[in-house]
Amino acid sequence: EPEVTQTPSHQVTQMGQEVILRCVPISNHLYFYWYRQILGQKVEFLVSFYNNEISEKSEIFDDQFSVERPDGSNFTLKIRSTKLEDSAMYFCASSESNTGRNQPQHFGDGTRLSIL
Amino acid sequence: GNSVTQMEGPVTLSEEAFLTINCTYTATGYPSLFWYVQYPGEGLQLLLKATKADDKGSNKGFEATYRKETTSFHLEKGSVQVSDSAVYFCASRSGGGADGLTFGKGTHLIIQP
Numbered sequence: 001e002p003e004v005t006q007t008p009s010h011q012v013t014q015m016g017q018e019v020i021l022r023c024v025p026i027s028n029h030l031y032f033y034w035y036r037q038i039l040g041q042k043v044e045f046l047v048s049f050y051n052n053e054i055s056e057k058s059e060i061f062d063d064q065f066s067v068e069r070p071d072g073s074n075f076t077l078k079i080r081s082t083k084l085e086d087s088a089m090y091f092c093a094s095s096e097s098n099t100g101r102n103q104p105q106h107f108g109d110g111t112r113l114s115i116l
Numbered sequence: 117g118n119s120v121t122q123m124e125g126p127v128t129l130s131e132e133a134f135l136t137i138n139c140t141y142t143a144t145g146y147p148s149l150f151w152y153v154q155y156p157g158e159g160l161q162l163l164l165k166a167t168k169a170d171d172k173g174s175n176k177g178f179e180a181t182y183r184k185e186t187t188s189f190h191l192e193k194g195s196v197q198v199s200d201s202a203v204y205f206c207a208s209r210s211g212g213g214a215d216g217l218t219f220g221k222g223t224h225l226i227i228q229p
Binding site for chain 2: 004033041042043044046047048056105108
């Protein structure tokens with residue numbers, strides 16, 4: 001069964017540094033998402049991406065965050081100047097197009113980001 | 117905006133016990149509802165879904181019915197196994213294909229042999 005893959009599984013970064021989290025969505029999917037889960041808290045929506053642009057973003061997704069689909073397979077989340085509170089598990093997800101809210105989102109295993 | 121509330125864990129049961137994990141939602145319009153499961157060290161996997169009132173989602177012996185009158189989507193299983201030990205997340209989604217999921221806090225289920 002096709003799956004969403006994320007790399008790296010664990011990223012350790014110094015505060016203030018830039019970090020890029022990488023995702024390869026399922027190949028025929030057209031909607032892409034990032035979520036985060038701070039330890040002990042709920043999974044929170046960050047951003048959705050379709051047709052090479054952001055479709056929706058939450059209030060968490062401020063100017064320090066950006067997303068990009070640099071080629072036909074990768075989908076990246078960049079955090080420009082990391083803060084301690086960015087430490088979390090980051091999940092990438094993808095879904096098929098057309099029937100909207102009924103389509104399930106398929107998640108990767110996540111990248112654990114630790115900011116020192 | 118949307119919100120999802122589910123029962124706090126951990127929930128500890130013996131093998132073959134009956135399971136209920138409560139989930140209620142608030143949303144504008146008629147959301148789709150989902151249960152995701154996260155096994156140790158893994159990502160979120162879709163367990164089941166329901167897209168309209170009175171729909172019943174089912175998978176791997178788990179069931180949940182979309183109850184519009186009580187705004188609930190409780191997860192049930194008649195006889196749990198040790199392998200069901202995981203964290204279970206209830207989620208809702210409104211609108212079009214780009215809309216993000218709104219998750220509950222997750223319920224950690226522990227099944228003892």
